[in-house]
Amino acid sequence: MNTLSRREEDTIIKSTKERALKECGPIVREFADCASGRTVSVVWACRGKYRTLQTCMHK
Template sequence: MGYIQEARENHVKKKVEEALRSKMKQKAMKECDHYASKYAECAYGRTLSVVFKCRNQAKELNNCLHQYTNDTVLEEMKREYALQHDGKP
């Protein structure tokens, strides 16, 4: 395999991974919408005090998001993608 062909394949793989990451983040935001709303409600009208006053809401949101946006989830999405596309990794 030539250098140019390999570079093209790596570029495609990166684009696919970017798309999967984006899909993963969208799903996480959808699943954690309740926590995002609670954080937004707490943060409304605050500036610097948001860090202190909304700490619990931020922690809840981050914990929820982490359930849906971690390396394990991404690897599973990559496996599913590979299976859907003729088993090509």
């Protein structure tokens, strides 16, 4: 049984996040633009963009 060291695990997580942000960059920007200047209303005003962002990041 092979297990990853904590350092290897951290490296994989970091690279995966970087790749997801790169590939989902335009979607992240759309959500950020929608959320900009909002507080509580971001929940319903940007719901669709947030779901799209989650789907992209999950891939």
